[in-house]
Amino acid sequence: MSADKILDKEELIKAVLEYNPKANVTLLRKAYDFAKEAHAGKKRLSGDPYFIHPLEVTKSLILMRLDTPTLCAALLHDVLEDTKIKADKITELFGDEIASLVEGVTKIDEINLDGIEARRAENVRKVLLATIKDVRVILIKLADRLHNMETLKYMTREKQISISKETLDIYAPIAHKLGMSRTKSILEDLCLRYLEPEIYQYFKIKINKKIEEREAEVKAINERIEAELNERGIKDAKVFGRAKSFYSIYKKMQKKNVAFNEIFDLVAIRIIVSTIPQCYSALGVIHTLWKPMPHKFKDYISVPKSNDYQSLHTVVVGSHGKILEVQIRTKDMHYRSEEGIAAHWLYKGDERDKQFDKKIAWLKQILDWMRMSTDSKEFIETLKIDLFKDEIIVFTPKGEPIPLPEKSTPIDFAYEVHTEVGNHCCQAKVNNRIVSLDRCLKSGDIVEIITSSNARPSRNWLSFVKTNLAKSKIRQTLNIKIDKDPKKAREEIKEKENKEETLATKKKSGLKFSKCCNPKFGDDIRAFRTTDGKLTIHRKDCINVHSLEPSREVDMRWEAEKEPTVFRVFVDVSDKVGILAELLKIVADKINTIHAVHSKAKKDRVTIQFDVEIRSEEILEEICTELKTRAFVLGVTHKKIGPADR
Secondary structure, eight states, rough: TTTTTTOOHHHHHHHHHHHTTOHHHHHHHHHHHHHHHOOOOOOTTTSBBBTHHHHHHHHHHHHHHOOHHHHHHHTTTTTHHHOOOOHHHHHHHHHHHHHHHHHHHHHHOOOOOHHHHHHHHHHHHHHHHHHOOOOOHHHHHHHHHHHHHHTTSSHHHHHHHHHHHIIIIIHHHHHHHTTOHHHOOOHHHHHHHHHHHHHHHHHHHHHHHHHHHHHHHHHHHHHHHHHHHHHHHOOOOOEEEEEEEEHHHHHHHHHHOOOGGGGGOOOOEEEESSHHHHHHHHHHHHHHHSETTTOOEETTSSSSSSOOOOOOOEEEEEGGOEEEEEEEHHHHHHHHHHHHHHHHHHHHHOOOOHHHHOOOOHHHHHHHHHHHHHOOHHHHHHHHHHHHSSSEEEOOTOOOOOEETTTOOOOOOOHHHHHHHHOOOOOOOTEEEEEOOOOOOTOOOOOEEEEEETTOOOOOGGTTTTOHHHHHHHHHTTTTTOOSSSSHHHHHHHHHHHHHHEEOOOOTEEEOTTTTTOOOOSSSSEEEEESSSOEEEOOOOOGGGGGGGGEEEOOOOEHHHHOOOOEEEEEEEEEOHHHHHHHHHHHHHHEEEEEEEEEEEEEEEEHHHHHHHOHHHHHHHHHHHHTTTTEEEOOOEEEEEEOHHH
């Protein structure tokens, strides 16, 4: 079936029967005739008969190979909104299932709220609720949005911008999360066309020209790969060049801050084979023909992305030093990559298996977050992080992959594993080393969470966690509600933190703050006397306190609060790479606030200056003492600047 052809009724039936011989063609014909009659005489802004729209929406879903009820609902999806026909009539003629799908799509469009962000947030809520009930609703809505974007040129400029922004903020990210890469890419390119028309036209000319220039070269590469695969016994492989989407190139230029002529990988080679073993054999062929670039191989077959995407990715240096990106996958992986969750219906019919429910679990997490957030703008911004941020994949100690947004922390990981693991997290190990709870994780990290029954979430966690799941669970546990004004909400959280800090550090000689849990001012603490008579301070939830002798415990608490003071610390170091990061870690492990960092070179040394806010000179002395233990530190001095600016 051609994507450009307008189908009549019998052509539509024929296209469905090609992939679904058991389709209920009687019901399809009935829905076709009913919708055509319902929209008779109505025109779109383009001047076309209105019925062209539901027909085009249905055609998109036929390309996804969807079931009969979904196709009938697509034909009928605008009947309730744009005609006088009532829902009970749809139920009477087509049954509960189709009526439910039509109503689900209609409810998404019934939004009458003031403010663009409020409308978008409410739209998201309706989309997510409808999708959880039946994912076919969002598939119809995405096809509906796709055709509306394809005909957006007939709208006013104001409408073009508004609809494109909503599509880029909501529908393209949802398509991405559902694994529907084909739909996502088309939507993004159409949004770029209306939001950045000059850039779009520039790309259209430049990219098409470059593709034409490389056409013969890409054809030769494809033929060489096919011949080599054939030699290895992989005879049914399909090899083709794929031009990257305009929007993906635009985002790469923004992310890397490079000009168009510095983007070399405008065309990727895609290899489609029959089996998983053939994928790895094909990878061997590619790496034999050309030199692979270091750190550019990704195995998404063994460790799929969170949206179920599977492929092998590699980047090689081709002839004349040109960079070549190659993707290798099976036919089944290719179909699932293009159509995402829509592919579920081809294989599973109406059965909702455990894997399918797992794939849409993120919807419920976002809804949980939305219930706690009354600020529409903040919600839309955080939604973008959950739906569209670059993904990393980390592992549990047992090897289970956990996908997370880029820059996620051990706390995000803990809540992804289980709410109780997050709520009782007291320490984290990454690659078998204890790390701070706000450390940014990287793909491939093995993360272990150490829990304690006494541990509970800290308000401070909200300042660095990335996922909506973690934010909502922390707030839920601490009973923090989000105010309509996010700035006011942050001030209230800060005020609560300050109220907890009603005691200042106890001035006492012989005190040692344990490195295993790094207690900071205001933490619940326990103190133990060591054999040399000194006192070691632990956080109350530190797992190591359980192994200490109870008879050595001493009652210890923070003294009355002092005003925070800013000290300037000067550290003379030998000039070596990576020193600043290590110094920052030493300082940040002891205090929460670093006002400024400066450095100044002096011949064979560098002086690094930290302005730090503290409430205890004992903490300052601890910082200076630990700094002096580093071999590259030549000297440490400090001076008092004055009270912290409150």
